[in-house]
Amino acid sequence: MTKLSPGQTIGILGAGQLGRMLAQSAVQLGFDVITFAPEKRPPAVQLASAHFNAAFTDAAALEAFAADADVITYEFENIPLSALDTVAPHAPIRPGRRCLEVAQDRLFEKDFLNTVGAGCAPYRSVSSQQELEEAVEALGLPAVLKTRRFGYDGKGQTFLRTQADIALAWDALGNAPGELILEGFVDFEREVSVVVARGVNGKARTYGPVWNEHSNHILHRSIMPAPVSDDCADEAITKALNVAEALEAVGVICVEFFVLKDGGGVIANEIAPRVHNSGHWTIEGTPASQFENHIRAITGLPLGLTDALGPVEMHNLIGNEIDDYETLLADPSAHVHHYGKPEARVGRKMGHVTWVRSDP
Amino acid sequence: MTKLSPGQTIGILGAGQLGRMLAQSAVQLGFDVITFAPEKRPPAVQLASAHFNAAFTDAAALEAFAADADVITYEFENIPLSALDTVAPHAPIRPGRRCLEVAQDRLFEKDFLNTVGAGCAPYRSVSSQQELEEAVEALGLPAVLKTRRFGYDGKGQTFLRTQADIALAWDALGNAPGELILEGFVDFEREVSVVVARGVNGKARTYGPVWNEHSNHILHRSIMPAPVSDDCADEAITKALNVAEALEAVGVICVEFFVLKDGGGVIANEIAPRVHNSGHWTIEGTPASQFENHIRAITGLPLGLTDALGPVEMHNLIGNEIDDYETLLADPSAHVHHYGKPEARVGRKMGHVTWVRSDP
Numbered sequence: 001m002t003k004l005s006p007g008q009t010i011g012i013l014g015a016g017q018l019g020r021m022l023a024q025s026a027v028q029l030g031f032d033v034i035t036f037a038p039e040k041r042p043p044a045v046q047l048a049s050a051h052f053n054a055a056f057t058d059a060a061a062l063e064a065f066a067a068d069a070d071v072i073t074y075e076f077e078n079i080p081l082s083a084l085d086t087v088a089p090h091a092p093i094r095p096g097r098r099c100l101e102v103a104q105d106r107l108f109e110k111d112f113l114n115t116v117g118a119g120c121a122p123y124r125s126v127s128s129q130q131e132l133e134e135a136v137e138a139l140g141l142p143a144v145l146k147t148r149r150f151g152y153d154g155k156g157q158t159f160l161r162t163q164a165d166i167a168l169a170w171d172a173l174g175n176a177p178g179e180l181i182l183e184g185f186v187d188f189e190r191e192v193s194v195v196v197a198r199g200v201n202g203k204a205r206t207y208g209p210v211w212n213e214h215s216n217h218i219l220h221r222s223i224m225p226a227p228v229s230d231d232c233a234d235e236a237i238t239k240a241l242n243v244a245e246a247l248e249a250v251g252v253i254c255v256e257f258f259v260l261k262d263g264g265g266v267i268a269n270e271i272a273p274r275v276h277n278s279g280h281w282t283i284e285g286t287p288a289s290q291f292e293n294h295i296r297a298i299t300g301l302p303l304g305l306t307d308a309l310g311p312v313e314m315h316n317l318i319g320n321e322i323d324d325y326e327t328l329l330a331d332p333s334a335h336v337h338h339y340g341k342p343e344a345r346v347g348r349k350m351g352h353v354t355w356v357r358s359d360p
Numbered sequence: 361m362t363k364l365s366p367g368q369t370i371g372i373l374g375a376g377q378l379g380r381m382l383a384q385s386a387v388q389l390g391f392d393v394i395t396f397a398p399e400k401r402p403p404a405v406q407l408a409s410a411h412f413n414a415a416f417t418d419a420a421a422l423e424a425f426a427a428d429a430d431v432i433t434y435e436f437e438n439i440p441l442s443a444l445d446t447v448a449p450h451a452p453i454r455p456g457r458r459c460l461e462v463a464q465d466r467l468f469e470k471d472f473l474n475t476v477g478a479g480c481a482p483y484r485s486v487s488s489q490q491e492l493e494e495a496v497e498a499l500g501l502p503a504v505l506k507t508r509r510f511g512y513d514g515k516g517q518t519f520l521r522t523q524a525d526i527a528l529a530w531d532a533l534g535n536a537p538g539e540l541i542l543e544g545f546v547d548f549e550r551e552v553s554v555v556v557a558r559g560v561n562g563k564a565r566t567y568g569p570v571w572n573e574h575s576n577h578i579l580h581r582s583i584m585p586a587p588v589s590d591d592c593a594d595e596a597i598t599k600a601l602n603v604a605e606a607l608e609a610v611g612v613i614c615v616e617f618f619v620l621k622d623g624g625g626v627i628a629n630e631i632a633p634r635v636h637n638s639g640h641w642t643i644e645g646t647p648a649s650q651f652e653n654h655i656r657a658i659t660g661l662p663l664g665l666t667d668a669l670g671p672v673e674m675h676n677l678i679g680n681e682i683d684d685y686e687t688l689l690a691d692p693s694a695h696v697h698h699y700g701k702p703e704a705r706v707g708r709k710m711g712h713v714t715w716v717r718s719d720p
Binding site: 006007020024027028029030031032033046047049284287288296301302303304305309325326329330332333334335336337338339340342351356358 | 366367380384387388389390391392393406407409644647648656661662663664665669685686689690692693694695696697698699700702711716718
């Protein structure tokens, strides 16, 4: 059990807005931050005392980075495991290698979710068009064909409505790297997520469940508390805790769930083995945010409180929605976050805004 | 009226913990930060995209710094006015030159406070031992002899109890640079302060009044709300607003007050023309902290809400009090801030901790 003291250094693999918000909490707690990313000046670099700008396959750069870090964490799940193995001899990796390994592959992830009793959509592994046809036969339509690895925000997936879509879907993804997975249709009521912060001592605290609405496969807004029954909320929290426990995560992870119709409870959708967009509301909406508790956890410090201060709503600012920046700032109760990205490309997360209501 | 857009650069003169917390808010709002200070690696540098490490008398370094800044602010009041004059042609200076000019000199400050009706302790200018004797005659004892300029946290002042202390006080401070001021004794009940955030459009919001307790002349703790009558609170707020208005401040200033005994109202003690230690409670205790509203104000953005979320208490961690860091973190309701200073010297502000109570 490694414990860090203020002045020691947290190394972050990846340096986007999640890394930036992690670094903000690290600064508050007195830690130094270094970042590693293939981008030259990603959002987190503004807060880093050094930025290692190299590919995740550059072993020499990874070693140099790791040599300067007292603990290593990551802000996104698609970091090659080989990169973790390169840095592992130098410093502890948290939440941990196993978390990435499971979350990087939709097939491993779903097997794992079933094993720990968190449930998931029906699925079949697919590695040929014939297997896809068999999988459609077994799971029915509609269904979603996805790459097993490296998908996010709707990338690497295609929706099948009719038999005719099988060939189209295979054409679209059959040449994708890695094998594929077909996920059966889940007729869900809404999507919710639970963020879990788990300390080195195994003690955990949770945020949520929060209700997430997506637009074009990208999180649009999160509402806390999620409008679900107490039983349903308890089930999501218990399942998320079980996932964190089974992964032996040290730090923050997020588990997304489908809330089934007609009181059918919840089944897991996917695991994000890191701080998550659906936890941004915790910055102003709880005493200790997901970012602060991640830093506390990975440095071996005790966790802070995670209870919501009131009803909270968080909106992402995607692409040119960031043009509303000044209008939002004129709303005196809005907490506006700008990620400092220079260019508002379509689908790019540029910032977010949170409202905490004092009335219940 | 200059207005900045995210991605533009805020230049901070000084780079201590106040600059660090200003930079944290600047980062949230998407601005870049550069710092200028005589120290090599002061606390704010961790968040700066560039640090200009030079003396405040180094005109070339000041020009280089100013050339990279879109607006210039400062985190402490003892910056030579000549430095402001060097950077002034390059970017607007906020809260403004006049604020510094007044706050840097206890004599100008007291004249100003009387002029705007904020009141202050009785005082006399002193530039010889004979003038000191005459001042003691006029104001009585006890009294405090202070240097007019460059005093802070009790430095540059000495207390006079008896006639015999006159010669001792003169020996102690008579050779201090600049002239002296004798302040008469004020039999006050407690000290409170009001932080004012004032926008480019002249609209202002206030925090507090908060009750400040000192230990060895250094702020020990602040309690919000201050235990004073509504009339007294209103008087402090009105006087603080008048000060900000008369100074034409753009940004955050703080006015400290003495609450007189027996319902005698408040008189000003001093002006801090910048974010202030007695406003640290606003980080977690209000929707928009003094740091965020300072950044909003100096960049021409509208101000956020300043109402307290509940009763708040802030403790400074001075010197080796920072050794309580882990114990404090184990209190799940404590918001702990570590300034990242490597060495816990006596009297050095190492961090602070804030509690926000949800019960009134």
